[in-house]
Amino acid sequence: MKRIERISKRWLRIFLKGKEHLPVMCKEIVEYLDLEKKDWIADCTLGLGSHSYVILKNYQVKVIGIDKDSETLALAKERLSEFEGRVHYFSEDFKNIDKILEKLGLEKIDGAVFDLGASLYQFSSFERGFSFLREGPLDMRIDRETTLLSAYDLVNNLSEKELDYIFKEYGQEKFHRKIAHSIVEERKDYPIATTLRLAEIVVRACKSKNFRIHPATRVFQALRIVVNQELDSLKLGLNKAISYLSKGSRICVITFHSLEDRIVKDTFKTFQAKRVLKLITTRPLRPSSWEREVNPSCRSAKLRVAERL
Ligand SMILES: C[S@@+](CC[C@H](N)C(=O)[O-])C[C@H]1O[C@@H](n2cnc3c(N)ncnc32)[C@H](O)[C@@H]1O
Secondary structure: OOOOOOOOHHHHOEEEOOEEEOOOOHHHHHHHHOOOOOOEEEEOOOOOOHHHHHHHHHOOOEEEEEOOOHHHHHHHHHHOHHHOOOEEEEOOOHHHHHHHHHHHOOOOEEEEEEEOOOOHHHHOOHHHOOOOOOOOEOOOOOOOOOOOOOHHHHHHHOOHHHHHHHHHHHHOOOOHHHHHHHHHHHOOOOOOOEHHHHHHHHHHHHOOOOOOOOOOHHHHHHHHHHHHOHHHHHHHHHHHHHHHEEEEEEEEEEEOOHHHHHHHHHHHHHHHHOOOEEEOOOOOEOOOHHHHHHOHHHOOOEEEEEEEO
């Protein structure tokens, strides 16, 4: 395995249009992909292209860059412009990777990367409504062109029972019932339209003062998962990507919460039992202490790697 130089803090921390972005486990991803003598790599969550940048700098491969956020994809294009001709961009959901490969006339890929969720850049674009830290509209759609329902629609139209289910199931939120009840009471006066109003309602509903993380974290996670149908996309995307891997090529997946991690773990295990995959990481890898210090928001990241047999 070729060793990649530790990536400097200065390079990692990029600022675009006044917003910050920091990629997660960049060095590990590029090393574990094991790209010597490989040709086509699918970066299924291109984001701002940081993982792809390090891949393209170190190896003569071609990248299929997929992101369902067209604004993010445009920024990645600018950032990766020095690799013109080696990157093919697709503003698509990764669950449609089969259609993308068909368009490119490819029957196999030699590696795949998934770095799930939303980027720090998207979180700090407060007008997108992903963050409970600053005021913004309750939106949370990653793909604003084709996603029909926003977080506003869910919060203001679902029944108490449906909200309760979402917070319990997708947020693993202890106070799911109380929060759902408070939302339904509060929206009687006027619709809950902004991130800070929702966050305040959650904080009041929880009452407890001993929180390790912000009390609204799990509610926002749950709504984002449902708005973007993240878990369904992940199941489909993973299964399809694995089926296109060439012999000896690897898939690397970074997850940020246990619902995603369980899907990756179970999918890898199922393919391992069928002798399609070999697990390279039996336990997930975590960001180094250095990276956690530089980028505290990566603390929940887990990286799993498997190889096609
Ligand atoms: C954590 S960021 C990736 C950051 C990227 N690896 C980098 O270093 O710049 C995740 C990206 O995946 C995109 N994304 C999330 N779900 C997706 C899906 N189902 N299909 C395609 N892109 C998706 C998001 O828009 C976001 O840009």
